[in-house]
Amino acid sequence: MTLAPPLAPAPWIxxxxxxxxxxxEYAATGLVLRALxxxxxxxxxxxxxxxxxxxxxxEEWAANRFTVAQxxxxxxxxxxxxxxxxxxxxTRPAGQPRRLAVACVDGEWHALPARLVAExxxxxxxxxxxxxxxxxxxxLISHIHRTGPEAxxxxxxxxxxxxxxxxxxxxxxxxxxxxxxxxxxxxDRGQYAALLGADLWAPDARTAAARLHEGPLPRPASPHxxxxxxxxxxxxxxxLVxxTRPALVRTVMAGLAERFPPMRDYSRxxxxxxxxxxxxxxxxxxxxxxLDRADLFTGFLAWTARILDARGVPAHSLVPALxxxxxxxxxxxxxxxxxxxxxxHLTGAGPVHRTDTRNPA
Amino acid sequence: xxxxxxxxxxxxxxxxxASAWNTAPYPAxxxxxxxxxxxxxxxxxxxxxxxxxxxxxxxxxxxxxDQGHRRRAAGPVDDAPLSGTIGDRDFEAHPSxxxxxxxxxxxxxxxxxxxxxxxxxxERQRSAFLGEASNALLSSxxxxxxxxxxxELAAQHLADAALVITPRTGKRYPVVTCLRDxxxxxxIRLEDPEEVPGLAEALQGFPPVPSRWIDPASAPAWLEPxxxxxxxxxxxxxxPGHGVPAGALVLxxxxxxxxxxxxxxxxxxxxxxxxxxxxxxARLYAEQSSLAxxxxxxxxxxxxxxxxxxEFAGGYRPSKNNERVGGDFYDVHPxxxxxxxxxxxxxxxxxxxxxxxxxxxxxxxxxxxxxPLADDHQRMINLLNGALLxxxxxxxxxxxxxxxxxxxxxxxxxxxxAGHPAPxxxxxxxxxxxxxxxxxxxxxLPNAAATTSRTALAPGEFCLxxxxxxxxxxxxxxxxxxxxxxxxxxxxxxxxxMPAEAVVxxxxxxxxxxxxxxxxxxxxxxxxxxxxxxxxSAVDGHTRGRFTA
Numbered sequence: 082m083t084l085a086p087p088l089a090p091a092p093w094i095x096x097x098x099x100x101x102x103x104x105x106e107y108a109a110t111g112l113v114l115r116a117l118x119x120x121x122x123x124x125x126x127x128x129x130x131x132x133x134x135x136x137x138x139x140e141e142w143a144a145n146r147f148t149v150a151q152x153x154x155x156x157x158x159x160x161x162x163x164x165x166x167x168x169x170x171x172t173r174p175a176g177q178p179r180r181l182a183v184a185c186v187d188g189e190w191h192a193l194p195a196r197l198v199a200e201x202x203x204x205x206x207x208x209x210x211x212x213x214x215x216x217x218x219x220x221l222i223s224h225i226h227r228t229g230p231e232a233x234x235x236x237x238x239x240x241x242x243x244x245x246x247x248x249x250x251x252x253x254x255x256x257x258x259x260x261x262x263x264x265x266x267x268x269d270r271g272q273y274a275a276l277l278g279a280d281l282w283a284p285d286a287r288t289a290a291a292r293l294h295e296g297p298l299p300r301p302a303s304p305h306x307x308x309x310x311x312x313x314x315x316x317x318x319x320x321l322v323x324x325t326r327p328a329l330v331r332t333v334m335a336g337l338a339e340r341f342p343p344m345r346d347y348s349r350x351x352x353x354x355x356x357x358x359x360x361x362x363x364x365x366x367x368x369x370x371x372l373d374r375a376d377l378f379t380g381f382l383a384w385t386a387r388i389l390d391a392r393g394v395p396a397h398s399l400v401p402a403l404x405x406x407x408x409x410x411x412x413x414x415x416x417x418x419x420x421x422x423x424x425x426h427l428t429g430a431g432p433v434h435r436t437d438t439r440n441p442a
Numbered sequence: 443x444x445x446x447x448x449x450x451x452x453x454x455x456x457x458x459x460a461s462a463w464n465t466a467p468y469p470a471x472x473x474x475x476x477x478x479x480x481x482x483x484x485x486x487x488x489x490x491x492x493x494x495x496x497x498x499x500x501x502x503x504x505x506x507x508d509q510g511h512r513r514r515a516a517g518p519v520d521d522a523p524l525s526g527t528i529g530d531r532d533f534e535a536h537p538s539x540x541x542x543x544x545x546x547x548x549x550x551x552x553x554x555x556x557x558x559x560x561x562x563x564x565e566r567q568r569s570a571f572l573g574e575a576s577n578a579l580l581s582s583x584x585x586x587x588x589x590x591x592x593x594e595l596a597a598q599h600l601a602d603a604a605l606v607i608t609p610r611t612g613k614r615y616p617v618v619t620c621l622r623d624x625x626x627x628x629x630i631r632l633e634d635p636e637e638v639p640g641l642a643e644a645l646q647g648f649p650p651v652p653s654r655w656i657d658p659a660s661a662p663a664w665l666e667p668x669x670x671x672x673x674x675x676x677x678x679x680x681x682p683g684h685g686v687p688a689g690a691l692v693l694x695x696x697x698x699x700x701x702x703x704x705x706x707x708x709x710x711x712x713x714x715x716x717x718x719x720x721x722x723x724a725r726l727y728a729e730q731s732s733l734a735x736x737x738x739x740x741x742x743x744x745x746x747x748x749x750x751x752x753e754f755a756g757g758y759r760p761s762k763n764n765e766r767v768g769g770d771f772y773d774v775h776p777x778x779x780x781x782x783x784x785x786x787x788x789x790x791x792x793x794x795x796x797x798x799x800x801x802x803x804x805x806x807x808x809x810x811x812x813x814p815l816a817d818d819h820q821r822m823i824n825l826l827n828g829a830l831l832x833x834x835x836x837x838x839x840x841x842x843x844x845x846x847x848x849x850x851x852x853x854x855x856x857x858x859x860a861g862h863p864a865p866x867x868x869x870x871x872x873x874x875x876x877x878x879x880x881x882x883x884x885x886x887l888p889n890a891a892a893t894t895s896r897t898a899l900a901p902g903e904f905c906l907x908x909x910x911x912x913x914x915x916x917x918x919x920x921x922x923x924x925x926x927x928x929x930x931x932x933x934x935x936x937x938x939x940m941p942a943e944a945v946v947x948x949x950x951x952x953x954x955x956x957x958x959x960x961x962x963x964x965x966x967x968x969x970x971x972x973x974x975x976x977x978x979s980a981v982d983g984h985t986r987g988r989f990t991a
Contacts, residue, residue, distance in 0.1 A: 153948040161941070223731065327921025
C-alpha cells in the first residue's frame with residue numbers, strides 16, 4: 082500500500098525540476114530527503130516526484146529543447162537523488178525474498194526508468210539485481226543461470242532497440258523465466274510488447290509491482306524462435322535493410338548532395354548531423370519492418386518533421402531523402418509500402434499517426 | 443443397408459444355410475423389435491449361456507446390449523456399433539437390420555485392440571511428458587530451478603507429491619517439495635537421510651530400492667509434505683549425475699493400493715536420469731561460474747566514487763560482449779590522509795580479452811605496491827617498466843597517472859602520460875584543453891621517460907582520461923569512419939559543468955552508438971571533477987546531507 086503524498090506534489094516537482102536543471106545535486110538530494118522526513122512514502126517520492134521530473138527531462142529532449150548532454154546531466158542529478166533515498170531507506174529483506182533481475186536492453190542508455198523499477202521492488206521487500214544500462218543479452222542470460230530470478234524486468238526507451246529487445250525476451254524465456262517489459266519503446270499502450278511475446282507489459286513500476294504481488298508470472302511456454310512471433314520476418318526485408326544500412330546512408334547522402342549543391346559546402350559537423358538523421362530514418366524503417374508496423378515509421382518521421390520545424394527546416398525536406406531511399410529499396414514490397422505511407426503523411430496526403438516512441442521518460 | 447446373409451427365421455431352414463449360420467466364427471444373435479431373442483448361433487450360445495430363444499434379451503444378463511437394442515428399436519436406426527464387456531472380454535456389437543424391425547447383432551471381440559490402443563495412449567503420454575520434461579530441464583542451468591522443475595513435473599505426472607533432495611552442502615540437505623497442481627517449495631533440512639530407507643543409498647548413487655520395500659509407516663514426519671495426509675506408498679529413485687550423484691527423487695502416493703507398478707518404476711527411472719543429468723550440468727555450471735567470478739573479481743574495474751572532495755567516475759566496455767574484462771583498466775587509490783594527493787590511473791595493455799586482463803591485474807597490483815612513491819610519477823613508471831621488462835609477458839602498456847588534491851575548492855592535478863592519449867580538461871566555458879605530457883609506453887625500452895604537467899580544476903570543471911578504444915572506434919552513420927579526437931573534443935565542449943558520472947555515461951554512449959553492432963576495441967573512460975557546489979563541507983562526515991552514490 083502506498084499513501085498519497087501528504088502535500089500536493091506540484092510545488093515539490095517544480096523545486097526538484099529547478100535543482101535538476103541547475104545541476105545542483107545538493108539541492109536535489111536535500112529536497113528528496115526532506116520529503117522523506119515530512120512523511121512521504123519512499124515509493125511515492127520515486128514515482129510521484131522523481132519520475133515526473135525525469136519524464137519532463139525526456140519531454141524537453143524530445144522537443145529538442147535539451148541537448149543529449151543536458152539530458153545526461155539532469156539524469157545524473159536525479160540518479161543521485163535516488164541513490165540518496167535508497168541509502169536512507171535501505172533495509173534487509175526478511176526471510177527468503179523473491180528475486181528479480183532488472184536490466185536495460187543492450188544499446189539502451191536510458192537507465193533511470195529501470196532504476197526506478199528496481200528501487201520500487203526493493204522497497205517492497207524484493208531481492209533486486211539491478212544490472213544497469215546496456216546489458217548484453219549474453220550477460221543477462223548467464224546472470225539468470227547463476228541467480229535464478231523469479232522474473233526479469235527489461236526496459237527500453239528507444240524503439241530502434243526493439244529487435245534486440247525481442248532477442249533478449251526470447252532468450253530469457255528459453256531459460257524458463259518470464260519477462261516483463263516497460264519503457265516508451267514498447268508503445269504507449271504496450272502494443273509492441275505483445276508483438277514481441279513479452280509475458281507482461283506494465284506502464285509503470287507501481288503497476289508492475291502490483292501485478293507481481295498477486296503472484297508469480299506463469300512460466301513461459303516451451304522455447305521458441307523470434308521468427309515464430311513475427312512470421313513476416315521470413316521475407317528477409319528487415320535483414321537486408323539492416324545489413325546494408327551504411328551503404329543506404331551513403332547513397333542517400335550522395336543523392337542529396339546532387340539535388341542540393343549547398344550540401345557540398347557543409348561543415349563536418351553539419352555533414353555528420355545530416356548523416357545521423359538519415360541513419361536514424363533507416364534505423365526506424367528497419368525497426369518498423371521488423372515489427373511490420375508502418376505506424377512506427379510514420380510516427381518517427383512525424384516527430385522528426387516537428388523537430389526540423391523547430392530548427393527552422395521545412396518538414397518536406399525529408400521527402401527527397403525518402404524518395405532516394407525508396408529508389409534503392411524498390412524491390413522490397415513491404416518496405417516501399419511503408420515509405421509511401423510515410424511520404425503521404427509528410428506531404429499531407431495521408432492520415433496522421435502520432436506515435437512518439439522516442440520519449441525516454 | 444449392407445448385404446446380410448439370408449437369415450433363416452426358423453429351425454426349418456435349409457441345412458446348408460443353417461450350418462453356415464451356426465458355424466460362423468463370430469457370435470451372432472437375432473432380436474426382434476420387442477426385444478425377444480429369436481435366434482442365435484453356436485458361438486453366441488458359447489459366449490452367453492443364458493440366451494434362450496423366445497425369451498427377452500434382458501434375461502441374458504448383457505445389459506448394455508439389451509439397452510442398446512431397445513434404444514435402437516425406439517429411435518432412429520443407427521448403424522454405430524455398441525461396445526461393452528461380456529465376461530472378462532470387451533466386445534463391439536455391430537447391428538444389421540431385417541425389414542420387420544428385427545436386428546441381428548454381430549459380436550466382435552476387440553479386447554486386444556483396446557489394450558493396444560490404451561498402451562499406445564500411455565506411451566504417447568509418456569513420450570510427450572518426457573519431451574516436455576527435457577525441454578523444461580534443458581532450458582535452465584540454475585540448480586534451484588532444475589530442482590523446482592523436477593519436483594513439479596514429477597508431482598504432476600508420476601505421483602501425488604514429489605521431493606527432490608540434493609547431496610549435502612555441509613550438514614544440510616536442500617529439499618524441494620511439490621504437491622500435485624501446487625508450487626514447488628524449497629527448504630534446507632538437517633535431518634538424517636538414514637531415516638528414510640533407501641534415501642541415503644540413493645544419495646550416494648546405489649541402485650534404487652523398489653517401492654514395496656519402503657513401509658510408509660516408517661517414513662519420518664519431515665518427509666510428509668504439509669497438508670498431504672497419510673502416505674500410501676513411497677519410491678525413492680536416485681538422480682544419476684556426471685560422476686557424482688545429483689540427488690534423489692522421492693515420489694509419494696496417497697493411496698496404498700496405488701502402489702507403483704514395475705513399469706511405472708522403470709519410467710520414473712527414465713525421468714530421473716534426465717532430471718539428474720540436467721541437475722548435474724547445472725551444478726557444474728554453477729561451480730565453473732563461481733570460480734570464474736572469483737578469479738575475475740580482482741580484474742573487474744572498480745566502482746568509483748567521491749574521494750577527499752574530488753568526484754571520480756569510470757566506465758568500461760570490453761571489446762567482446764561475452765567478456766567482462768579486457769586490456770583496459772583504471773583505479774583510484776585514496777591517499778592515507780586527505781592532505782595528500784589521491785592517485786588515479788588509467789591504462790591500456792596491448793591485446794584484448796582475458797590474457798590482456800591478467801596483465802592489467804599485475805600492473806594494478808604493482809602500482810598499488812608502489813603507492814608510497816605516488817608523488818613521484820617518473821619513479822613509479824620506471825619501477826613499473828622494470829617489473830614489466832623482467833616478467834615473461836611480451837606485452838606492453840600505455841597509461842596515465844593523475845595525482846589529485848583538493849585545495850580551497852579547486853582540484854590540483856599532476857598528470858603524467860606514458861605513451862597514452864593526453865587527458866582532456868574541460869573548462870567551465872566549454873574550452874577543451876589537452877594536458878600536455880609526453881612519455882613512452884612501459885614494458886618495451888629500458889628507460890621509460892615521461893614528463894609531468896600540472897593544472898587545476900575550478901569548481902565544475904573536469905578532466906577526462908580515456909583509452910584509444912574511444913577515439914579509434916570505427917563506425918558512424920556511414921559505417922567506416924573513425925570517431926576521432928575532434929568529435930570527442932566537440933562533444934566534451936557541450937559537457938561543461940556536468941557531474942563526473944554524467945560525463946562518463948555521455949562519452950560511453952557516444953562511442954557505443956558510433957560503433958553500433960560493429961566490432962570495437964576495449965573502451966575505458968574516467969572523469970575527475972571538481973564538485974560545483976559550496977556545500978562540500980556537508981559531504982565529508984555524518985551530517986544529514988551525506989550520501990554515497
